Amino acid sequence: MRSVTRKLAITSAVAAAVLGATVASNGAALADPPAGTTPAATDIVAAGSDTIQAFDNGLSTQYNATSPASKFYTWDATGTSPITPKTGATSIPRPNGSGQGITALNNNTNATLDIARSSRGPNTGTADWFIPFAQDAVGWAGFTGGNAPTDLTSADLQGIYTCSITNWNQITDEPGYTGPNATIDPIVPQSGSGTRSFFLSALNITAASEPCWNATTPEENEGTASVFAGDVNAVFPYSLSHAVGQLYDGKGSGTDNIGVLDVFRSIDGNTQIDQTNKVWNANFPLTYTREVYHVVRQSDWADATEGPRLKALLDRSTNGGYLCGTAASSLITSYGFQTLGNACGTLTAGQ
Structure with missing residues (x-):
């Protein structure tokens, strides 16, 4: 379908x-x-x-x-x-x-x-x-101004969430990006989250948990959680529709906001958010829709x-x-x- x-x-x-x-x-x-x-x-x-x-x-x-x-x-x-x-x-x-x-x-x-x-x-x-x-589409968010590059490939994301890539200096496939010697912090939403299960499935990850994942599992699509405060190495799956609603349509309130995170990123060179039309990218890879x-x-x-x-x-x-x-x-x-x-x-x- x-x-x-x-x-x-x-x-x-x-x-x-x-x-x-x-x-x-x-x-x-x-x-x-x-x-x-x-x-x-x-x-x-x-x-x-x-x-x-x-x-x-x-x-x-x-x-x-x-x-x-x-x-x-x-x-x-x-x-x-x-x-x-x-x-x-x-x-x-x-x-x-x-x-x-x-x-x-x-x-x-x-x-x-x-x-x-x-x-x-x-x-x-x-x-x-x-x-x-x-x-909807699911992409990834990083800390605003943090250590993550603007673009991550699917292979990068899979490596990050399977713990085979644990340091930003292992990301060598992004033109113009020289990753610092800093430990990546993969974070997933709470257990039972549909966004969590979909994102991991899109990356062909079947494990319920991995040793490098942050033990804190914040509510999905909320960059206001305390786990993100000052975390320049955070990587977090995010509903792009929810992000658009929060950023442009006034649908965020209280903790239901993007907070310190940034979804103006790309996967495999595909921009997640169309900032001109204020929607998520209609040409985003089908794997993530x-x-x-x-x-x-x-x-x-x-x-x-x-x-x-x-x-x-x-x-x-x-x-x-x-x-x-x-x-x-x-x-x-x-x-x-x-x-x-x-x-x-x-x-x-x-x-």
Whole structure:
């Protein structure tokens, strides 16, 4: 699917992003259900990925303004825990990341949770539908003004994250760069992060950990974490859509910001951020691009009561789904993502 949706996204990415920037918010975005509000048992509730939580907060505001039969609410990846997602629900540990979101979805029923946010693709062993709505890319960030070169090859990144390259003076394939004698500090996001699993998979790394990795695993896409302070040798995977939203579209706030990190980098000579059009590079290597998803139980999608609620929000636009229609396309680009066109809302099985 990736190569097909990639072409669809490229055709309108720049124009859509410019439009999206002009509609960067549609009212105040929610972060968790509003104080004093507990979603009804019949509402649609999501949790999981940090990468798309800001977008889902904005979607909640915009969708609920249309007065749907079942409103949509979303719980952030971090905050107080446990949470009671909706009226009558079982209290659960707050899911932080794609993996925890999917696990929570499948360990409970729609009386507790309806959707898992996921920035990783379909995985085996779950009777779920993975429903894509936008395209993202994952690159790397370094400390602003630090020791890392502007460009790293895929081989460099693989070497860094497999610990075969541990010093900047081992990077010899970057023209004009003479690496200092300084130890590289590879950092990965928290366990369960879809960005972490996708980035490592793109580098053909299957190990769950490596001895040279920093023991601290900060929240994904947050350069404000204390581990980065003064760390001139840091290397960290980063969602480029999330970065665009933070840098250009006013979507960062509090700790959800790029902080001391810099994503104005390249992989294999391919610039990550198109600074002229304020989007991520539409010609970025396919290896590092991905769809982002809402995950639902297959049984819920087919259910006579739960199915229509989910489909009103997530289904293909030709079937009346809100998220894949024109009303939401500018919202998608205003959060730094690229649209999928006709591929939005397709169903991919998790098993």
